[in-house]
Amino acid sequence: MRDVWIAGAGMTRVGRRTEGLRDLMAEAAHAALATASIERPDAIVVAAMNPEEFLGDGNFASNVATHLGFADVPTIRIETATSSGAAGFYAGFAQVAAGLARRVLVVGGEKMTHLPTPRVSELIGRSIDPYERSYGATMPALAGLVTRALMARQPIGEREISQVSVKNHAHAARNPYAHFREPVSLERVMSSRMVADPLRLLHCCPISDGAAAVVLTAERTPVRVAGIGQGTDTLAIRHRYDLTSFRATQAAARAAFAMAGFGPARVDFAEVHDAFAPFELISLEDLGLVPPGKAVRATMHGETALDGRLPINPSGGLKARGHPLAATGLAQLVECVWQLTGRAEGRQVDGRVALAHSIGGLATNNWVTILESA
Amino acid sequence: MRDVWIAGAGMTRVGRRTEGLRDLMAEAAHAALATASIERPDAIVVAAMNPEEFLGDGNFASNVATHLGFADVPTIRIETATSSGAAGFYAGFAQVAAGLARRVLVVGGEKMTHLPTPRVSELIGRSIDPYERSYGATMPALAGLVTRALMARQPIGEREISQVSVKNHAHAARNPYAHFREPVSLERVMSSRMVADPLRLLHCCPISDGAAAVVLTAERTPVRVAGIGQGTDTLAIRHRYDLTSFRATQAAARAAFAMAGFGPARVDFAEVHDAFAPFELISLEDLGLVPPGKAVRATMHGETALDGRLPINPSGGLKARGHPLAATGLAQLVECVWQLTGRAEGRQVDGRVALAHSIGGLATNNWVTILESA
Numbered sequence: 225m226r227d228v229w230i231a232g233a234g235m236t237r238v239g240r241r242t243e244g245l246r247d248l249m250a251e252a253a254h255a256a257l258a259t260a261s262i263e264r265p266d267a268i269v270v271a272a273m274n275p276e277e278f279l280g281d282g283n284f285a286s287n288v289a290t291h292l293g294f295a296d297v298p299t300i301r302i303e304t305a306t307s308s309g310a311a312g313f314y315a316g317f318a319q320v321a322a323g324l325a326r327r328v329l330v331v332g333g334e335k336m337t338h339l340p341t342p343r344v345s346e347l348i349g350r351s352i353d354p355y356e357r358s359y360g361a362t363m364p365a366l367a368g369l370v371t372r373a374l375m376a377r378q379p380i381g382e383r384e385i386s387q388v389s390v391k392n393h394a395h396a397a398r399n400p401y402a403h404f405r406e407p408v409s410l411e412r413v414m415s416s417r418m419v420a421d422p423l424r425l426l427h428c429c430p431i432s433d434g435a436a437a438v439v440l441t442a443e444r445t446p447v448r449v450a451g452i453g454q455g456t457d458t459l460a461i462r463h464r465y466d467l468t469s470f471r472a473t474q475a476a477a478r479a480a481f482a483m484a485g486f487g488p489a490r491v492d493f494a495e496v497h498d499a500f501a502p503f504e505l506i507s508l509e510d511l512g513l514v515p516p517g518k519a520v521r522a523t524m525h526g527e528t529a530l531d532g533r534l535p536i537n538p539s540g541g542l543k544a545r546g547h548p549l550a551a552t553g554l555a556q557l558v559e560c561v562w563q564l565t566g567r568a569e570g571r572q573v574d575g576r577v578a579l580a581h582s583i584g585g586l587a588t589n590n591w592v593t594i595l596e597s598a
Numbered sequence: 599m600r601d602v603w604i605a606g607a608g609m610t611r612v613g614r615r616t617e618g619l620r621d622l623m624a625e626a627a628h629a630a631l632a633t634a635s636i637e638r639p640d641a642i643v644v645a646a647m648n649p650e651e652f653l654g655d656g657n658f659a660s661n662v663a664t665h666l667g668f669a670d671v672p673t674i675r676i677e678t679a680t681s682s683g684a685a686g687f688y689a690g691f692a693q694v695a696a697g698l699a700r701r702v703l704v705v706g707g708e709k710m711t712h713l714p715t716p717r718v719s720e721l722i723g724r725s726i727d728p729y730e731r732s733y734g735a736t737m738p739a740l741a742g743l744v745t746r747a748l749m750a751r752q753p754i755g756e757r758e759i760s761q762v763s764v765k766n767h768a769h770a771a772r773n774p775y776a777h778f779r780e781p782v783s784l785e786r787v788m789s790s791r792m793v794a795d796p797l798r799l800l801h802c803c804p805i806s807d808g809a810a811a812v813v814l815t816a817e818r819t820p821v822r823v824a825g826i827g828q829g830t831d832t833l834a835i836r837h838r839y840d841l842t843s844f845r846a847t848q849a850a851a852r853a854a855f856a857m858a859g860f861g862p863a864r865v866d867f868a869e870v871h872d873a874f875a876p877f878e879l880i881s882l883e884d885l886g887l888v889p890p891g892k893a894v895r896a897t898m899h900g901e902t903a904l905d906g907r908l909p910i911n912p913s914g915g916l917k918a919r920g921h922p923l924a925a926t927g928l929a930q931l932v933e934c935v936w937q938l939t940g941r942a943e944g945r946q947v948d949g950r951v952a953l954a955h956s957i958g959g960l961a962t963n964n965w966v967t968i969l970e971s972a
Contacts, residue, residue, distance in 0.1 A: 276648050589673065
């Protein structure tokens, strides 16, 4: 299997955008191609979760490739719910690793803010097991259930969960690409309105528009893809043995570290899927970045802050950079590339090994990608 | 790049099915795994064009993997409109060729017949360029336009186009998996009701439900994937230089034959994307299977019939086996595997090299896959 490198990375500002998704994807894609000094890729992978219902447009890979000016470049679309961006990265990686293409553009994005929130919630809810959905389960409702189970098992209260939001908003305040640029206080998080007990508004990621892109290549660059792993779990959460850790994350991490040939101790910083603040605590342990039961302590002691021992979500995470669904897995990798190459002005962290962690659905289809600077 | 082989193939009967799509996919997948003597794949690729709108279900890769009993097997979804099955095959191929997985199950399918025909037409129409769609263009309308252009350029009349339908229905009559099992006469085709001038009902594929699956492996089996190629074109047909040949097919064929290391003369039989009967004539020439301008002659002289020199669509093709969208690209390959291994009872043709050709959208994202018996 050939080594795969990242030649370029780019993304749009995340937030409430007025442009169409094709324009957002074009902005991200052309930024990635420009930093890669590549005019034309050999292949394109498009990640989008549900452009059919968000926008009324299908055949979206051809739609985007044509709009980019690359109608004659082979293109496919990849979807694994909210981790579609990470899955698209894997599909591009496989093509380069196999020698089927030398330069692959992977671009992902979503446009949702033009729709009413209940409609967005309904469309995201299609990721939930149909039987559980039939009883009214929504993504925040299931996340609330997971959080209650976590609080029953570990000494985790509202304050601990809220500290994740405070930290990630503080990071996003330094990120010009983030949806939210203002810091929030612990008090403000803890007094924000209840969404799905015990989760409050400021424990949940926003509905965001945006796009992100990377260019993968078989030629050596400063950033190598050291490992990539996928993990899956049952669609229905009632079929799981454990609600307070995600088997899909654990399996993805095992596979990614096995490919990398080293363990979590080598990771210097990470972008972690904090669609709901407590998921960052669960994921830190599932990924092996902190020992079991120690995520709260690491968070409360500032170890996961920008100036801590192990910065988590320097971008602001899904919570504060925002979560434009299929853009997110790629936006995490863009942030890792920028950090590894010293281009994260205002929020720069040190390190040679970065990890990105993306959750699809309610942890049914998760990815871990490890990047290493050469 | 590693050689990739086909270890197993299976499909459902195509037609108006009462089962859900997950059940259809399970039937096809377990049939493919059984013929491969494989209990558990390393990875799963799910091809589905639009389960969100046809069924209201998303996160479909996890949904299907869980239903199959493989919740812990990594899975991704691939979509390239009506060629999604062929694209899924390519994604599985890339994983095996790269050494990322040894045994990949690729399963594709669609369930549409429970919806009213105008709604199906609207959903399939999402594949069309939004501007052209805004003027009322549907897939049959654009195919009618292409057909009129073809008839203006070549000596092709209604009789010639209709003969493709007659031939493919005759083939399907021998295929227990086909949607339509009855032969049709030239007169019946030519007097069927007009759908989109000059295309009549019996020039158009039906709306079908069904699923198909193959197992790809790095281990030697009787059938090798000799070549695989993708070709693309502008989403909008108004941006094309030529309406009467498909650049996407030509590019896909060039790439597939380049990988195979031989040319079209070695192809013994083919499954060709005849969603509309004249597309078979266009495609035979685009693929290089007959010289330019000779497709009509080959068809009228019986060369493309089951007992002809170059049997085309021994399964009955999209026209008569049926076109369950994301199943189709895989169903073509299942037919090729069955033919190459002597398991196409009642419609068996001779040959060692088979070609499958799949069109995505209105020829925006096409695939050519070449299989060779060892």
